Amino acid sequence: MVSRLGQSAIVLDAEGELSLSAQRRIWALARDAGAWPGVREAVAGMNNLTLIFDAHDADAQTLILQLQEAWEQSSAAAEQSRAPIEIPVRYGGEGGPDLAFVAEHAGMSEREVIERHAAAEYVVYFLGFQPGFAYLGGLDSRLQVPRRAKPRARIPAGSVGIGGEQTGVYAVQSPGGWQLIGHTTLELFNPQRTPAALLTPGDIVRFVAVS
Amino acid sequence: MVSRLGQSAIVLDAEGELSLSAQRRIWALARDAGAWPGVREAVAGMNNLTLIFDAHDADAQTLILQLQEAWEQSSAAAEQSRAPIEIPVRYGGEGGPDLAFVAEHAGMSEREVIERHAAAEYVVYFLGFQPGFAYLGGLDSRLQVPRRAKPRARIPAGSVGIGGEQTGVYAVQSPGGWQLIGHTTLELFNPQRTPAALLTPGDIVRFVAVS
Amino acid sequence: MSANEIVVIRPGPRALVVDRGRFGYMGIGVSWCGAADSLALDVANRILGNDAAAAALEIAFGGASIRFTQRTRFALAGADCPASLNGESISTWAAYEASPGATLELGMPPRAVRTILAVGGGIDVPTVMNSRTTDLAARIGGLNGRVLEAGDRVPIAATGVAQDARALLVEPPRWWTRDAQETEIGVIPGGELTSFSEEAQERLWRTRWRVSPQSNRMASVLEGEALDTRGAPELRSHAVVPGIVQVPPSGLPLVLLCDAQTTGGYPKIGVVAEADLWKLAQAQPGAHVRFAAMTLDEAASALRAIEAYLAAIAAGAVQA
Amino acid sequence: MSANEIVVIRPGPRALVVDRGRFGYMGIGVSWCGAADSLALDVANRILGNDAAAAALEIAFGGASIRFTQRTRFALAGADCPASLNGESISTWAAYEASPGATLELGMPPRAVRTILAVGGGIDVPTVMNSRTTDLAARIGGLNGRVLEAGDRVPIAATGVAQDARALLVEPPRWWTRDAQETEIGVIPGGELTSFSEEAQERLWRTRWRVSPQSNRMASVLEGEALDTRGAPELRSHAVVPGIVQVPPSGLPLVLLCDAQTTGGYPKIGVVAEADLWKLAQAQPGAHVRFAAMTLDEAASALRAIEAYLAAIAAGAVQA
Secondary structure, eight states, rough: OOOTTTTTTEEEEEEEEOOHHHHHHHOOOHHHTTSSTTTEEEEESSSEEEEETTTTTHHHHHHHHHHHHHHHHHHHHHHHHOOOOOEEEEEEEGGGHHHHHHHHHSOOHHHHHHHHHHHEEEEEEESSTTTOOEEEEEOOOOGOOOOSSOOOEOOOEEEEEEEEEEEEOSSOOOOEEEEEEEESSSBBBOTTSSSSOOOOTTTTTEEOOOO | EEETTTTEEEEEESSSOOOOHHHHHHHHHHHHHHSTTTTEEEESSSSSSEEEEOTOOOOOHHHHHHOOOOOOHHHHHHHHTTTOEEEEEESSSSTTHHHHHHHHHHTTTHHHHHHHHHHHOOEEEEEEETOOOEEEOOOOOOBBBBOOOSEEEEEEEEEEEEEEEEEEESSOOEEOSEEEEEEEEESBOTTSSSBBBOOOOOEEEEEEEEE | OOSSSEEEEEEEEEEEOOOOOOSOGGHHHHHOOOOSHHHHHHHHHHHHHHTTTEEEEEEEEEEEEEESSOEEEEEEEEEEOEEEETTTEOOOOEEEEOTTTOOOEEOOOOOOOOOEEEETBOOOOOOBBTTTTOOOTTSSSTTTTOOOOOOOOBBSSOOOTTTTOOEEEEEGGGGGTTTEEEEEEEEETTTTGGGOOOHHHHHHHHHOOOOOOOOOOSSEEESSSSSOOTTHHHHHHHHOTTTTEOOOOTTOOOETTOOOOOOOOEEEEEEEOTTHHHHHHOOOTTOOEEEEEEOHHHHHHHHHHHHHHHHHTTOOBBBO | OOEEEEEEEEEEEEEEEEOOOOOOOGGGTOOOOOHHHOHHHHHHHHHTTOOOOOOOEEETTTEEEESSSEEEEEEEEESSSEEETTTEEEEEEEEEEEOOOOOOEEEOSSOOOOEEEEEEEEEEEEEBTOEEEEEEETSSSSSSBOOOOOTTTBOOOOOOOOTTTTEEOOOOOOOTTOSSSSEEEEEEEEEGGGGOOOHHHHHHHHHOOETTOOOSSEEEEEEESOOOTTTTOOOOEEHHHHHHEOOTTTSSSSEEEEEOOOOESSSSEEOOOOTTHHHHHHHHOOEEEEEEEHHHHHHHHHHHHHHHHHHHTTTOOOOO
């Protein structure tokens, strides 16, 4: 599916019918591949993508494999980009030890906390703090709750927390002070995947309660 | 609004209330500025943007002016990105000399051609052919019409045309063979503006008839 | 104090400001442009000790007259037009120093098309989207995005004249000194080549193609017996780059050059070896070219030879 | 034939694979990381004639023992721990050749923290997101994204030993040979400095800050009399980079180092001059530092001095 064209270009052709979903993957791939070392241009076409590289800095054969692999891995993440991204969350329990505290602080039931948290549409403002960690705007103001007085030393990746007026998902294991209300199995950061970060600024995020 | 931070960073702060529309401009600017020569990182924050540059390749003072200017010019284009972009078109007349031919070929009135052309939502698949020229998907199949047997030597920028199953807007003056059905005063390409190309892959485009 | 500039008395048939090209904007439809014969540009800049990114003038079919307004080091490379500085005959593939008021006259080149005139420090027009090169489609770069006109004053860098400025003559690439009846162009087979009929493929390699007068900086258009294109598939639009050999429905191949559009959809039969592309940009209308299949290894080695040649010039080792 | 590798017998308190850093991914929250003392890395690579991007080991507080499995050229730079090769005492800021089976022992450095151990051709762990450097937060790069452990076999390049391999000793940067009671750190004032009270600003410059044992690769944490932070504004989260001096609500400044998070929100009072940042990464807990306001011009000139020093090493001119 990836073929070489002359000395400095390789071309990825999406197989099958012309489709917008394939084109979405092409867009995501063009954005990513444009930053690969040695790639001078990443140009999207109609369900195809051409990379033009500098033969001094990149090896064609390596690039072909990299592009092929990135294409195969791009489907899930990229096809839904721009559409709201749903994050399945198991609220409460072991993965969300602070749910009760948040409910008490907000003066509502745990169930209502879950409903309100899962009802909102969040916008990714930017990524930072951790690899793949998204700063989300849109938390229901009644769910705002102070950070823990004593941060936890080790919060598992996938933990969904609230800290002040922010909510978000710990993308990698780290210390942290947010109140944890649930856990998702979705990988927010995976360097073996393209793109490595699941979320992109501008994405719309929804949390979906699962049990 | 742009200030220097140490030897290798400058920071743009959007003034005023925190807003998603300002954040949209930040996103667009981060995408663009990341490709400026000498810029190593363009990092969006909460309604702010930090550029980290290589002092060997970029001059801070120049970069500050460039960022300031890009920010001021970004408002119109970037704020609407991701929302459907409306292109006002004066159909027919001098700017659309082939409207009658298209109507005849489609077996409908000129008015119906205009209505159908303006009714659709088009998706920008990619840019090419000319600076800022967008390949649009979504043309009503009844409006498909063959290209002109003899291309015109000089089509003005802003001309809206149909060629086969595609429709689009000539972004710069050039020769071309599409059937011209109207004209827009919107600039699809302006190298003095950031971003230089009005449209981006993934954008939704609507044509709006004006008189 | 006069500004640092050179004055275009006559631009000849077509002259414009070029550099190595405008890269990184294909995604928004902006072509690379740059010098059609980038090797001549590289040589001229290296002779002068300029940065490889320095801009120069590309003068097609000679016929130009340029006046210097201050002491200026300059170099000529590419098409070997008869040249004179203040009436005294000078050579291409060489550097000279012009005194204030001196006039450079370029005649019509007997063979080849484009001459590069580089000046010490480079042509100093504003950078637009990371490059000084003229893009005639986007109307950016160079002098207001257009070809040069009589009376134009072209800004040049104020770096002045090097201490050791002197005439410096280099050996041009071999193509320039051969008296060949035709130019052999290496092509790496690819694209849709194998979907053409065997007969068409054979004809592609066998034909002595004639360069059409319709050729320009966008493409080298070839004439000869048309290839049968019936086997070639319809393609979805995709990126195209200089060097790609397309076969449009006419069946007459064309080779994309520096000003090519960024996307296209014609079937391709391969890509010209990067070491050979400039030869097509230099082939005069009516000249003959023949395609020769080349492997990637051969093409890479040809490119290395060019790099070694350029390195040798920079080191002063290819002085003629 | 054995693999090209070195074997970690003991890693000491903390050792990991570093290079110059992982750039271009701050936008997705990935830090630069890289060597905390990038100058020592640059020196070690230059002594060996390595590419500047080559990876090496960064060994904090010495205490490491490394076995070579084949003839290997290596260099030590940075913290001047007592070092021996097969029991024979060797020097830091120098290159040596180890024979197969030779063991390198590093003692505890009397002052400073981090020693770079570079090998000819570089450490050859896989590149992740354009860099080999360890990112402990993202758990990528280096050896499985973690610090070294006893028994680790660290792959090294197979480029072998240069023909002219020999002990080569360079003059270290001056900081290493001064016997100063405190280190002066140049800071370019900026950020929210002027919103602090005059008294706080004065104290910032006047205080002899003590490096806290809480310091790590993320930040150099300072102790002393706290600054009054009441004037400092609440900030929206923004990008931060190594060198930024933040003042959190505690009033005790901290200087961000290579592993710093990509975004933050504490008030800033300036940025450490790039030529001085490595000194903070090398200051042992308990050491004293003082901030000195520096202009951008002064900071640029300090950086040029470092570049000249590195160029001189590459040219073989700083041999001790």
